[in-house]
Amino acid sequence: MKLLKDILYKAGIANVVGSTNVAVEKICFDSREVEKLSLFVAVSGTQVDGHQFIDLAIEKGAQAIVCQIMPEKLIDGVTYVEVEDSSRALGVIASNFYDNPSLEIELVGVTGTNGKTTTATLLHDLFTQLGLKSGLLSTVINKIGVKPIVSTHTTPDAIQLNALLRKMVEEDCKYCFMEVSSHAIHQNRIAGVEFKGAVFTNITHDHLDYHKTFSEYIKAKKLFFDGLSDSAFALVNKDDKNGLVMMQNTKAKQYTYALKSMADYTCKIMENDFSGMLLNIAGNEVWTKLIGGFNAYNMLAIYSVADLLGIEKLEILTAISKLVSVDGRFQYIKSENEVAGIVDYAHTPDALKNVLKTINDIRTGNEQVITVVGCGGDRDKEKRPVMAGIACEMSDKVILTSDNPRSENPDEIIKDMRAGVEAIHFKKVLAISNREEAIKTACSLAETGDIILVAGKGHEKYQEINGVKLPFDDLQVLNQTFEILKK
Template identity: 55%
Template sequence: MNTLKDILYRVSIEAVEGSTNQSFTNVHFDSRKIGLNDIFVAIKGTHSDGHDYIKKAVDKGAIAIVCEEFPKLKINGVTYIKVKDTREALAYISSNYYDNPSSKLKLIGVTGTNGKTTVSTLLYQLFLKLGYPVGLISTVRILINDDEYSTKLTTPDSLTINKYISQMHDNGVEYVFMEVSSHGIDQKRSLGLDFDAAVFTNLSHDHLDYHKTFEAYRDVKKQLFDQLKKTAFAITNIDDKNGSYMLQNCKAKTYTYALKSYADYKAKIVENSFSGLHLKINDQDVWTKVIGQFNAYNLLAVYAVAHLLNLDELESLKFLSQLQPVDGRFEHFRSQTENISAIVDYAHTPDALKNVLETINSIRTKNEKVITVVGCGGNRDKTKRPKMGKIAAKFSDQVIFTSDNPRNEDPDEIIKDIEQGVEAQHQQKILSITNREEAIKTACKISNTNDIILIAGKGHETYQEVKGVRKDFDDMKIVKSYLNLFKK
């Protein structure tokens, strides 16, 4: 990119004051990062408004300002570009700045309430095992072949996305698998990306604190499919009641997958145990290391995408059996002496928690207890809390309600909200222990031979956020340490 004019391609501009023929250095939406001759894009955020930092950006050397409202005081030599939506403008500017890297490789987006991380990560694993140069943009990490970069958001900001996709292209990457969250779509972080495929996993109750209604949440997800080009393909879980909705008016070629319905790609569960799933996919037997019906859907989606990307069918099925479970997704540990199973799972929605508990109950012998440790995040959708409590109590023998990431809420008040959903006949199962480590410790203490401990909600996270501070906290490390201490 040489000039402002070059970088503004596809941006819907309402007014300009100053010259767009100026050259520039970098693009930022954080005024603290601005340097000489940079472009500052003023974003209206949840906690602060970038428009309040325009003067600061100019003082630090910004040569151009992209904003939704012109500031009262304009500085000579600085170009001011007014747009209707700066998030949208940032998305196109980011893509232009990095020379539209997503158009130079195959970009596959995965969306849905549950399964995004698993499907995108398993696709990355499969293609890597098959020898392809690949990239991954997920909740847990960003990977360029074997090099790892940390991330804190399901869908990073558009500048970060394009930066990494550009880096992936420079490293010879052919396929990029990317989680696409509803927040990311709504905040235009994925706008302007050239997706070659989109996958829909499922839809259930989540993020209603942000989207307000289930219909709004669903419609935001659908935008990913609405924006696909004709040469792309879309694949949806047709067993989910929202699956067919995602494909309505989609210009791309459309396909379906299912365990229960008629679909283009079908699988059957032959056996489900703590050692893994035995599936039949297209009349081929596949033994895998992942567990649970929900993972049968995830594996089938992975197989279908690989097939639609023209990978060899038998090779794909062979390597499907070698894929490793994703960190914090039904991650399983068994104590050496008393055979106590500990499962750590990211289940933080009612549907995900129900799936995990139903999986455990379908595998167990009924001669052991299922002890569930669960909480709910603070400053998030409060309406799902009683539902989580009801499900945990219904499908467990013993439940310990505790803190998740309370953030800026009182954890005791969050636990009270969860308790509201527990039905009268299950009240005797409930303990409430606010301190998460104490809750896990208690679960280990009260467990006996062959019992199953589920620790739900945080999964892969290695921190706990309390009053704006993140401290080290790893569910799996903690449960292992207490089981080794108490159950030698």
């Protein structure tokens, strides 16, 4: 239990009606979760305005309300706190409620369009290998040490986030590595949280359904770096033209990493094939089981963060050599008749291009590359024709299929994708809206030595159709089909 007055520190208070000397046992921004002695924070969300539920929250036992707009009718015995921004205040209050756990752990956030999950997860794996107990907050899973906790969002809400960080501190985690999405930054889910470091991987076309313009998307990412303290570090990919943009106005100590330009941390790919890569990082050669140029960036980012956190260089390189790929990120399998299957989460134009470039850099040229790709429903429509165009340019055969259609008709999504297919590529393209059938068809078309890429869903174990999440696993379907075809 906390007193309201103790958890309002730095919340941006504009006005208070009532006593702040009241007990708070729970913080809620969803009125359905309100109980007695709750503090209800009315947040204007993307779908619903929490101010509409203030009366309901009071009926259910809330005795304190934080809001941006004072209600016309005030209830006796209830404390009302008016703030400048209730979504930001929620983060600050949640942090105070859990005794500011981010001050007791070395928290590193990773943001960017591609590479967030891999970088955060592999950092956690690396530190775990070194015997340094760490937390992980990612799209795929959250972990306290090696204990998994199911993840529902790229970044948890402010209350969940601080509760998880407090639990990590209580269980003696010294570090935490966290994906930080543009949505989370824009919605103030990380307000009040103190980061030891921030990593920028890259920024490409994505989430324009939410941010509307690419400029707004960049601004959201930059806000993360603007909020860093002078005791933190900011590490950016200098090969991305927006990397240095992130550095503008940050108080943090600035560092860069790059494969193609001069930077504080550099890397060169010495060898690259389907078994892994030989990298030269900061003058030292290291073999990694991960594949492709985009993973060279991830390895360099991981090395850089570990170095900035004070880990001995030889220890970092030894641990890097033992790392394995993250679920759904360039997962490589091979059939009995030597057909290669690759499952990757690539769901943006740039990610798809990177994966196909990696495949084309390694292939001999005597085999076919068959790409199975779809686009999500109720999301950014502009990337649909772009992704289809990339798949056609960089593959020998393409099967356009369903991803997570959500409330949209899969055939309409495929129709949008077809708009990006040039006439010279018409003959290489099939459209099969059933994703399982699309993968099976790709396998039946493949001959010895061919390479099948199944892109878009990666680690996901479901397919979302009309609001229902149905069990579906790209890697499992690919494996099962390989087994059937060998009989």
